[in-house]
Amino acid sequence: MSQISVSAGQPQTGRVKDVEEVRRHYDAGWRAYLDVAEAALKEEGPNLARILGHCLATRSSGERKQRGRFRPRIGGEPLSDRVPHACHLAYYTSVLVETIRNRLPEGTGRIVEMGSGWGAVITSLWLSGAPRNAEYWALEYTDAGRRLSSLFASMEPAYKLESRAFDYHQPDFSEITGTAKTVVFSTYSIEQITYIKDELIERILAIPGFARCIHVEPVGWQVDPGAPLARFDRFAKKLGLPPLDQAAASRRRCWRKRKNRNLLETLRRFEAAGRIVIEEIDTDLVANDPLNPGTLVVWRPA
Ligand SMILES: C[S@@+](CC[C@H](N)C(=O)[O-])C[C@H]1O[C@@H](n2cnc3c(N)ncnc32)[C@H](O)[C@@H]1O
Known part of the structure; x- marks a missing residue:
């Protein structure tokens, strides 16, 4: 098949994340949930929903993410302090899961998650009614994340999940046939x-x-980087002024933390080359951290 060439991407500026530090950070985080799951399994036996529930409860027992005057927003609405943090996390997870589930085309037989962490999203997807008999693939960087995803799958024979090592820097899907x-x-x-x-x-x-490919990633600031407010905030930052609004604060934080800078630019070049169609972008749809809102991006082959 002849392929239309895609133009070169934007120049990469600034420092990038340290891959080993990222691996250590997440491996330690997911190992803590693995311990919770293994202890609960010993106590209660192999009940997938219960064991996942124990891990989710552990996550909810952490501190609410507070960023000064900014509150987490879901669908543009700030979340209230009057309901417990656990409810926010349940709402957040439910928006992620339903957003994906609603966009599975008729006849989906395989669902692949890249960077699947401890398997909470893909497992919640299966539990919440995504195709029962489809193949599920949890592709993850850390050993602890893969082990916990496999442990979840081992509790439910109908949940056919394969967990594999995966690195975005050397993406390899060759086992998926x-x-x-x-x-x-x-x-x-x-x-x-x-x-x-x-x-x-x-x-x-x-x-x-x-x-189809579905992302929920903190790339809202990439949707229209040339917008007047965004340009004005870049100027304000140079002058040492505080961010103008929540979106500007989020852009500054994403940049400072070296989070992804080129997902949308890359997809738009593939679209311009006639290789893909971007079907949907919903900016800052959902957030747990007020300054890390996830934007929905959906695309398919052209
Ligand atoms: C914030 S967690 C999200 C996990 C999961 N997707 C979720 O929403 O619960 C980020 C994940 O990206 C993974 N990750 C980091 N660097 C990666 C890389 N180079 N390749 C693949 N995954 C990576 C981490 O191991 C971690 O599991």
């Missing part, structure tokens, strides 16, 4: 890759049966 209609998704994992390579998109397009 067969032509099942395939949806690929990511939630808050591309954020860890300061600059993705075009190779990632090429490799996703080459997955047999690939039909």
Whole structure:
């Protein structure tokens, strides 16, 4: 098949995330949930919903993310302090899961998560009614994340999940074979890759049966970087002034933390080359951290 070439990407500026530090950070985080799951399994036996529930409860027992005057927003609305943090996290997770589930095309037979962490999203997706008999693939960087995802799957024979090592810097989907209609998704994992390579998109397009890709990633500030307010805030920052609004504060934080800077720019170049169609962008749809709102981006092969 001849491929239309994609123009070169924007120049990469500034420092990028330290990959080993990222791995250590998440491996330690997911190991803590693995301990919770293993202890609960010993106590209660293999009940997937209960064991996942124990891990989610542990996550909810942490501190609410507070960023000065800014509150987390879901669908543009600030969340109230009058309901417990656990409810916010349940709402946040439910928006992620339903957003993906509602966009699975008829006949989806394979669901692949990139950067799947401890498996909470993909497992919640299966539990909440995504196709029971589809293949589920949890592709993750850390050993602890993969082990916990596999442990969840071991508790429910109908949940057919494969967990594999995956690195966005060397994306490899070659173990995924067969032509099942395939949806690929990511939630808050591309954020860890300061600059993705075009190779990632090429490799996703080459997955047999690939039909749609869904991201929820903190890239809202990439949607219209030339907007007057964004330009004005960049100028304000140079003058040492505080961010003008929540979106500006979020852009500054994403930049400072070396979160992804080129997902939308990359997808738009592939679209301009006639290789993909961007079906949907919903800016700052959902957030747990007020300054890390996730934007929905949906695309498919052209
Ligand atoms: C914020 S967590 C999100 C996990 C999961 N997607 C979720 O929403 O619960 C970020 C994930 O990205 C993974 N990650 C970091 N660097 C990666 C890389 N180079 N390749 C693949 N995944 C990576 C981390 O191990 C971690 O599991």
